[in-house]
Amino acid sequence: MSDIELVLRSTRVITPEGTRAATVAVADGRITAVLPYEAAVPPGARLEDFGDDVLLPGLVDTHVHVNDPGRTEWEGFWTATRAAAAGGITTLVDMPLNSLPPTTTVDHLRTKKEVAAGKAHVDVGFWGGALPDNVKDLRPLHDAGVFGFKAFLSPSGVDEFPHLDQEQLTRSLAEIAGFDGLLIVHAEDPHHLDAAPQQGGPEYAHFLASRPRGAEDTAIANLIAQAKRLHARVHVLHLSSSDALPLIAQAKAEGVRITVETCPHYLTLTAEEVPDGASEFKCCPPIREAANQDLLWQALADGTIDCVVTDHSPSTADLKTADFATAWGGISGLQLSLAAVWSAARTRGHSLEDVVRWMSTRTAALAGLGQKGAIEAGRDADFAVLAPDETFTVDPAALHHRNRVTAYAGRTLSGVVKSTWLRGERIVADGEFTEPKGQLLTRPL
DSSP, X not given: OTTOOEEEEEEEEEETTEEEEEEEEEETTEEEEEEETTOOOOTTOEEEEOTTSEEEEOEEEEEEOOOTTTOTTXXXXXXXXXXXXXXXXXXXXXXXXXXXXXXXXXXXXXXHHHHHTTTOSSEEEEOEEOOTTOHHHHHHHHHTTOOOEEEESSOOSSTTSOOOOHHHHHHHHHHHHHTTOEEEEEOOOHHHHHHSOOOOSSOHHHHHHHSOHHHHHHHHHHHHHHHHHHTOEEEEOSOOOGGGHHHHHHHHHTTOOEEEEEOHHHHHOOGGGOOTTXXXXXXXXXXXXXHHHHHHHHHHHHTSSOEEOXXXXXXXXXXXXXXXXXXXXXXXXXXXXXHHHHHHHHHTTOOHHHHHIIIIIHHHHHHTOTTSSSOSTTSBOOEEEEEEEEEEEXXXXXXXXXXXXXXXXXXXXXXXXXXXXXXXXXXXXXXEEOSOOOOBOOOOO
């Protein structure tokens, strides 16, 4: 016990065995033991007593668009990771777009890391990208430490990241399956999108009709068939269509290697409440109706949906026009994700333990980050300290991402993050940040 440097104590510590009063011992940035609440503090160790505030493992967000380099006016590593830290997120994995260049070759990955170095307030990993013409680059990217590969099955919205047709998907997935990598997929079928009515304008109902559930359902069915045939690992990104849930549940029951995420905005916002012209609510696939949302929550509860991530996808404010057809699609949610999900979860009878499982434990497992995602001996000493019953009203001016556009403006949320800790060091408390202490992560070999 003599090497313990820090002791964290709370009457409510969320551990894999449940929530209990405990004392957490830390040395060299790792948790060395989870001890009884009354355990003595070793000589020379510093005690941080959080009273009745909840000590939970730092969240792991595996779906973040940092956009740096190339579109740094949209977002950047400094601002995105500050927002993450303020929201209790201690690890994020960056998407291969919308940066320029996209993370689709080893050289491009090196460029991304050079830009991120020294700017990360939290730990950062990187996804690679699967494009129609870069099959040869997939294994080298895997060997260079990306956590997996992102692909679109419909247009991505940026020309430098084209989508895969079914034949190209087969080639990329076969290559990735050959080294047991992971393909993460934006699953909307382009033929369904092309056939949908495209009216444009400020009416949200018109935008919703332009991105029908059938586009998701068909793309997911095709992806399941490919994964089953190739025995490949696939992950469905940002599921919004509840109609796809029976397909996913059946695939899991049959042993298909598929996992699924959804996002805070699909769980907390509904189509019925989106004002016309309010494109801060635009994302693809779209926010759907309340009845659809209820089924997503049921799927989280029964394990059909594995985890919750932000899909933080910001842009400059001028791209959020009142025309849903032309406005940039993306919701910025890093700082607010924990509070948004917890606020909705508690009204549906879920616990903070459930939220931790969806937003930390399972996301860490998805990325293979065995040192993250739980408060237990041997893991990184990454924590968030949460006052779960305190409320706050979302003020865009108080947000830390670069362009302070938010679909949550004016909402009252439960759950105030009092401080965030990375490898045993407090990186933010009461809005005050340290200098960046985040590390750039590579996939465990």
